[in-house]
Amino acid sequence: MSNQAAPTVCCPSLTERRVPAEAAAVLAPAFKALGDPVRLQLLSMIASAESGEICVCDLTPAFDLTGPTISHHLRTLREAGLVDAERRGTWVYYRARPAILRQLAALLTVTPAEADGRDCS
Amino acid sequence: MSNQAAPTVCCPSLTERRVPAEAAAVLAPAFKALGDPVRLQLLSMIASAESGEICVCDLTPAFDLTGPTISHHLRTLREAGLVDAERRGTWVYYRARPAILRQLAALLTVTPAEADGRDCS
DNA sequence: TGTCTGTTTCGACAAACGTCGAGACAGCGT
DNA sequence: ACGCTGTCTCGACGTTTGTCGAAACAGACA
Numbered sequence: 426m427s428n429q430a431a432p433t434v435c436c437p438s439l440t441e442r443r444v445p446a447e448a449a450a451v452l453a454p455a456f457k458a459l460g461d462p463v464r465l466q467l468l469s470m471i472a473s474a475e476s477g478e479i480c481v482c483d484l485t486p487a488f489d490l491t492g493p494t495i496s497h498h499l500r501t502l503r504e505a506g507l508v509d510a511e512r513r514g515t516w517v518y519y520r521a522r523p524a525i526l527r528q529l530a531a532l533l534t535v536t537p538a539e540a541d542g543r544d545c546s
Numbered sequence: 547m548s549n550q551a552a553p554t555v556c557c558p559s560l561t562e563r564r565v566p567a568e569a570a571a572v573l574a575p576a577f578k579a580l581g582d583p584v585r586l587q588l589l590s591m592i593a594s595a596e597s598g599e600i601c602v603c604d605l606t607p608a609f610d611l612t613g614p615t616i617s618h619h620l621r622t623l624r625e626a627g628l629v630d631a632e633r634r635g636t637w638v639y640y641r642a643r644p645a646i647l648r649q650l651a652a653l654l655t656v657t658p659a660e661a662d663g664r665d666c667s
Numbered sequence: 668t669g670t671c672t673g674t675t676t677c678g679a680c681a682a683a684c685g686t687c688g689a690g691a692c693a694g695c696g697t
Numbered sequence: 698a699c700g701c702t703g704t705c706t707c708g709a710c711g712t713t714t715g716t717c718g719a720a721a722c723a724g725a726c727a
Binding site for chain 3: 698699700701702703704705706707708709710711712713714715716717718719720721722723724725726727
Binding site for chain 3: 480
């Protein structure tokens with residue numbers, strides 16, 4: 426099931442200091458994987474699954490796309506280290522990797538000092 | 547300087563409920579803009595600038611890329627709503643838009659309930 | 668063993684992307 | 698008015714991406 430290594434760079438916010446080229450090279454592919462609406466929804470369906478995992482057979486029919494296309498997007502998420510896959514009998518189950526999600530969130534977190542204020546308005 | 551509208555969708559985490567197609571369509575382009583190492587560094591340099599803004603003339607020499615290429619990446623960041631640009635005399639200054647960064651961070655934030663634990667290890 | 672279903676791989680194609688050089692535009696200083 | 702410098706736009710290029718259909722692989726079940 427060939428899961429790739431998850432990035433191991435760490436954690437200060439984008440806004441605190443300039444992210445070095447090596448860190449950018451490692452983190453950017455994860456953001457790139459999130460940069461497609463289908464993959465964003467796939468990851469969300471996986472990460473929000475009640476049991477912590479979800480079957481490809483539940484993912485595929487949720488989109489107007491062929492099986493191979495969904496499989497391709499799932500592979501992209503896997504190679505970005507965002508999800509893990511496990512085959513159990515006939516079906517393949519995907520689960521999210523919270524550690525890397527947290528890392529990306531931390532990168533994007535804005536120190537509350539810097540104003541201009543309201544999100545969600 | 548033609549700044550595009552920033553996404554106005556809001557805020558629950560990826561992991562809480564499935565992100566709807568319309569939200570994904572709006573948010574994915576912002577992640578896509580972050581999905582290139584050069585743009586990630588550009589945004590970081592902009593967002594971490596002491597005065598809150600930084601001149602293109604300070605950005606360009608930090609990379610082994612031509613002016614037009616840097617300009618193209620900056621335009622991508624602008625169109626994704628991640629930064630704002632303002633011309634003052636000869637120079638053009640860029641500043642980050644914290645609201646959308648916060649929104650993206652919120653989307654990626656994992657509810658501490660879901661374990662598997664340690665980031666930054 | 669054979670066949671059926673679920674999933675992935677392969678090959679192809681059009682569209683989008685990252686990069687460049689050449690040229691255009693905007694202000695400043697003479 | 699002219700030229701100089703900083704920035705952006707345009708056109709071109711090779712590469713990567715998203716999608717598909719066809720085919721391969723994996724496990725279940727008769």
